[in-house]
Amino acid sequence: xxxxxxxxxxxxxxxxxxxxxxxxxxxxxxxxxxxxxxxxxxxxxxxxxxxxxxxxxxxxxxxxxxxxxxxxxxxxxxxxxxxxxxxxxxxxxxxxxxxxxxxxxxxxxxxxxxxxxxxxxxxxxxxxxxxxxxxxxxxxxxxxxxxxxxxxxxxxxxxxxxxxxxxxxxxxxxxxxxxxxxxxxxxxxxxxxxxxxxxxxxxxxxxxxxxxxxxxxxxxxxxxxxxxxxxxxxxxxxxxxxxxxxxxxxxxxxxxxxxxxxxxxxxxxxxxxxxxxxxxxxxxxxxxxxxxxxxxxxxxxxxxxxxxxxxxxxxxxxxxxxxxxxxxxxxxxxxxxxxxxxxxxxxxxxxxxxxxxxxxxxxxxxxxxxxxxx
Numbered sequence: 001x002x003x004x005x006x007x008x009x010x011x012x013x014x015x016x017x018x019x020x021x022x023x024x025x026x027x028x029x030x031x032x033x034x035x036x037x038x039x040x041x042x043x044x045x046x047x048x049x050x051x052x053x054x055x056x057x058x059x060x061x062x063x064x065x066x067x068x069x070x071x072x073x074x075x076x077x078x079x080x081x082x083x084x085x086x087x088x089x090x091x092x093x094x095x096x097x098x099x100x101x102x103x104x105x106x107x108x109x110x111x112x113x114x115x116x117x118x119x120x121x122x123x124x125x126x127x128x129x130x131x132x133x134x135x136x137x138x139x140x141x142x143x144x145x146x147x148x149x150x151x152x153x154x155x156x157x158x159x160x161x162x163x164x165x166x167x168x169x170x171x172x173x174x175x176x177x178x179x180x181x182x183x184x185x186x187x188x189x190x191x192x193x194x195x196x197x198x199x200x201x202x203x204x205x206x207x208x209x210x211x212x213x214x215x216x217x218x219x220x221x222x223x224x225x226x227x228x229x230x231x232x233x234x235x236x237x238x239x240x241x242x243x244x245x246x247x248x249x250x251x252x253x254x255x256x257x258x259x260x261x262x263x264x265x266x267x268x269x270x271x272x273x274x275x276x277x278x279x280x281x282x283x284x285x286x287x288x289x290x291x292x293x294x295x296x297x298x299x300x301x302x303x304x305x306x307x308x309x310x311x312x313x314x315x316x317x318x319x320x321x322x323x324x325x326x327x328x329x330x331x332x333x334x335x336x337x338x339x340x341x342x343x344x345x346x347x348x349x350x351x352x353x354x355x356x357x358x359x360x361x362x363x364x365x366x367x368x369x370x371x372x373x374x
Contacts, residue, residue, distance in 0.1 A: 005029060008182065008291035009304045014283055015184055018337035020087035021066050031046070032295050040177040040296070042240035047362045050238035054088040061091065066120075068170035068233075069093040071159045074106025075265040076258065077174030077236065079113045080246050083253060084235055085172060086117035092172070094121040094266070097155045097160045099132060100256075106265035107259050116254040122333065124158045128211035135197070135212065136268070137330045138204035143346040145281055148269050155348055157215035163230045176236035178298070179243060182291040184283070189348040189357055192217045198351040242298055245299065260314055262289045271322045280345045 004011040006024035019027040041049060050199040061067030070085065070096045092112050092337065114121045126132035139147045165173060189196055190331035194214050201209055250256035262267040262285070277283040278282045313319040327337035 005291075005324050008294045008302065009287050009301060009308060010128065010182065010184070010291050011287070014019060014281065017185060028184075029283060030183045030293060032292075036177070039209075039237060042178070042296075043154075046047050046238035046240075050235055053233060053235065053238070054090065057090060058088070060169055064167060066093045066166060066168050068168070068172050069095055069159070069163055069168045070119075070172045070174075071155065072096050072100060072110055072121075073174075073265050074255075075174070075263065076243070077176060077179070077254060078248070079109055079174075079250060080161040081114050081172050081174050081235060082117055083121055083250060086119070086238070090104070090172075092117075092119045092161065093168065093272075094119050095159055096121065096123050097158045098123045098125050099154070101151070101266050102270045103259060103265055103267055103270070105259050109256055109265075112254040112256060113250070123292065124162070124164065126154060131207065131209045131212050133203055133329060133331065134205050134207055135209050137206075137332075138201045140330060141204040142200045142347045142351060143280075143343055143344075144200070144285070144351070145277060146189065146191075146272075146348065147276065148189045148266075149189070150197060151266070151268060153194075153197065154212065156192065156220060157213045160215060160219060160230070161213065165271050169229060169231060171230055171232045171284050171347070173232055173234050174236065175234050176241055177234075177239035177292075178236065178296040179289060179292050181295055182288050183201070184285070184288050184324060188243070190217070191356045192220050193357060195352055195354045196348065203351070217354070219249060228326045241296075243293070244298070246329065249349060261312070262286070267322055267325055271326055275322070276341070278312060278339065286312065309361055 001017070001060060002011055003015050003020055003326065005020065005026035005028070008026065010018060010026050010028045019029070021027075021030065033233075040046075052229040057067050065091045068085065070078060070081050070092055072082060073096065082092060082094060087372060094110070096110055110121065113119070135150045136147065159171060162168070181227040192215055194216055197214060246346070247256070247258050251258075259265055259270075261270065261273070263273060268328075273285045277285060286308060290299055290307065293299035294301055313322075324334060327334050330337065332340070
């Protein structure tokens with residue numbers, strides 16, 4: 001019988017790390033509530049801390065063209081970071097990786113927020129789109145859960161390269177405690193695991209990926225922080241980051257349009273979360289998102305359960321459009337794509353992974369210093 005937490009909506013349907021105590025509360029929300037006082041400051045204390053952080057960013061940026069940079073996806077979190085930086089008068093460089101998978105709404109939102117705040121924007125395309133598509137295709141053929149892993153890695157590399165090129169000391173991230181403090185982690189592999197990426201492509205790829213710039217563990221967690229001196233800042237952890245309120249603010253400020261789901265600004269991640277994971281793996285990522293909102297006081301458990309009873313896709317038409325688009329993006333017919341999706345699921349651990357993934361539990365304990373959440 002499936003066990004489900006009495007406080008949030010996490011469960012043990014496929015999660016081997018899930019635990020419930022004698023009160024019916026799970027390890028996810030219990031651990032997160034312990035972290036909350038030291039990581040999330042939705043009050044005057046947090047605003048004072050943010051004031052000091054922003055003042056330092058402006059002071060350190062004096063003499064340069066930009067005070068900081070923001071990787072922007074068109075999603076609500078990164079868009080609000082731009083909005084918040086604008087309120088503080090920061091000179092920001094927005095960086096977006098255009099891999100051909102963005103929704104039209106996301107591209108419109110990027111244009112709206114950058115124009116309204118007069119933020120410089122650079123659009124970066126993968127250096128070889130055919131190699132990039134082949135890499136993503138190989139993850140589909142490997143039938144692993146996180147088919148967006150190459151996308152996450154390429155984006156991280158682009159952000160790091162932009163920071164170095166423009167000599168920017170601060171990277172303002174949309175990562176936040178309020179909406180992301182609980183992340184299901186039973187089968188995860190870090191997107192920076194280049195050993196895993198190369199192993200899957202070697203088995204399923206059709207050519208080289210030598211023109212693609214991949215980010216590494218060392219680059220992200222060691223070189224970028226201690227040698228290149230790029231500091232990652234999570235400003236959304238120092239305000240009352242309430243989804244409904246910030247959507248209202250963005251709508252009034254720049255006519256921002258919401259796309260009705262966490263990470264639905266990309267057609268790939270929307271398909272991943274609305275169809276691929278729920279159908280192939282019986283894994284609904286909304287559980288993590290809603291549980292985070294329960295812990296941060298934005299959603300009741302009753303409302304979360306009600307939302308989980310609905311289909312993740314807003315409509316069957318949207319689902320079919322995504323399926324057709326991604327099949328074409330991968331160079332497959334719809335039948336070939338459907339046949340592939342019908343094959344038995346595999347796990348990332350069925351292929352070579354870096355040993356560093358085994359230290360993810362330790363990394364979570366030091367997330368505050370690594371600039372991560374969840």
